[in-house]
Amino acid sequence: MSDTPVIALRDITKTYGESATTVHALRGVSIDIAHGEYLAIMGASGSGKSTLMHIIGCLDQPTDGQYFLDGVPVATLDSFALGVVRNRKIGFVFQSFNLIPRTTAFANVELPLVYAGVKKAERRERARSALESVGLGDRLDHTPNQLSGGQQQRVAIARAIVTNPSIVLADEPTGALDSESTAEVLDRFDGLHREGRTVIVITHEHDVAERAARVIRLRDGAVIEDVRQSGHLPSSRVGAQR
Amino acid sequence: MNFSSVTIALRGIIANKMRSALTTLGIMIGVASVIVLVGVGSGSAAASRKQLEGLGSNTLTVIAGGFGFGRGGGTQSRKVTITDADVKALEDKQNAPDIAQIVPTVNASNATAVLDGASTTPQQVQGTTPNFSSVRNYPVQYGRFFTQADYDAHANVVVVGSTVVKNLLGEQADLSSVVGKPIKIGGKTFSIIGVFKTKGSNGIQDQDNLAIMPLSTIRDTLSGNSGTVDGLTIQAANAGATTAAQSEVTSVLLAQHKNASQSDYLVLNQASLLSTQAQNNRTFTVLLGAVAGISLLVGGIGVMNIMLVTVTERTREIGIRKAIGAQHSHILIQFLVEAVLLAGIGGMLGVAAGVAGTHFRIVNVQPLVEPYAVFLAFGFAVFTGLFFGIYPANRAATLRPIDALRYE
Structure with a gap:
């Protein structure tokens, strides 16, 4: 692996609205995230953590500051290139699952591969194995409303990893789940981390953050704490950081 | 994809x-x-x-009395007639150089036809001249049309349309079987010498529900001889001459009937009307x-x-x-x-x-x-x-x- 951080944020600011009603969601955030890190971003509601996640996920652009993804300044990418990045490099897991309604688990997981232009036979194979990896190999033909919350979130995880992205971004992934499903989902994130992916989890729950090797706290749009938790998930790469 | x-x-x-x-x-x-x-x-x-196809080519239709188009709506006032003398005048090439043929017709109204005990009332029973078949585009399928000889002899012969035969003998009737048979029309006996080829409906009426005989014969038997005819079909010399023929017909008829006005004779250039x-x-x-x-x-x-x-x-x-x-x-x-x-x-x-x-x-x-x-x-x-x-x-x-x- 190169020493270039997979994600490098430099003085990122994000403001909404004009003049008097301006809201500063982010006020100069600078973070480097190395390849293979397991990171939790914590903060109270309104601290700007979702905005940060949207910027990291290339769903939104910062008002100011620079964002390098694998060394490439994201501001220079056009909408097509951004689409490709979201498709191949980043897998999203949302609090509300965000599965396509009335569409089977299999079709949901297959969709990113459709957009990636993968051939049908390969698509089927990869979608199936992604669902099997989250323990839903027997639920391929279930639509979201036939699945429990935990199962829906596991489908969403399968969809996030089916294109084999190096980064998995999760926004309050366990916010809508009971404790048992939470454990299952978090175990999957641990697994993704072990596979060598960069896992970024946004949460306000301490037990979720505890699993991560590094925790960043935000308050009022600024980083107030950046700690590495010891005795955690001895991944070979963690020690190699800064 | x-x-x-x-x-x-x-x-x-x-x-x-x-x-x-x-x-x-x-x-x-x-x-x-x-x-x-x-x-x-x-x-x-x-x-x-x-x-249009059923009409025959380059033909004009002349009806005496005219129709009250517009006001009054379609009532026929018979203050003028078309006489045999008019037909003669129209046949004169000097008066009407663009007219090639004239087919006068005399109608017999409500004449019942009886054949082998079955009866029907054809829509039209008409007396006419031997050129009717060609000018009006009524070819004969079985038997023959009447000839000038039949006309001159006032022969009691009739050519019928297929609908008349079907009305008498049923839908499945063999049309050729009636040729040569005697038929009573309006109480008089005629010999069927031919059956017209079926033309079908022209969109307004059935063109096969008719019986045609020599004009000389119908005057002897069914209509009486008043020296007048009910209608004329006139064939112009060629397709381009129909308009000229139309005005010649009008002027000849007005010259013949000093007291008549233009509206008393209806000269229909049906081909152009239809086009x-x-x-x-x-x-x-x-x-x-x-x-x-x-x-x-x-x-x-x-x-x-x-x-x-x-x-x-x-x-x-x-x-x-x-x-x-x-x-x-x-x-x-x-x-x-x-x-x-x-x-x-x-x-x-x-x-x-x-x-x-x-x-x-x-x-x-x-x-x-x-x-x-x-x-x-x-x-x-x-x-x-x-x-x-x-x-x-x-x-x-x-x-x-x-x-x-x-x-x-």
């Missing part, structure tokens, strides 16, 4: 069955009405064409098609409306799709395919309904299925879906992923 777009679009259509069905119905009605209304237009045009009518029919067809086309357009606006609703309703879904890597083109194609599919399904149902609809007689016209109308209507329906789908689809495709995802 194309196949996937269709699957995704179909899923969208099926997800909202009621809404899709109603949208489809709009297009379906549009397409069906184009097919049926154009069919009605061309059906009535075909009827006029048939009438005018055919022209009108074309206009009529275009007009009907245009009205139907407007309903198709309205159906298209319905598609756009529904697609806009669908896009708004599925904004969040669009956001999800963009988050997992859908490109502008993927979203555009998805909604465009959905719109075209809606319109296409409506179009196909409309073609089925329209073709089924042309099996019924509408305002006494048997509509014709015009292939061009079917293809045009279906093609226009699909095009409508495409055209009215572009705006909503483009709106969906250009949504920013973050705005779409935040949409509740």
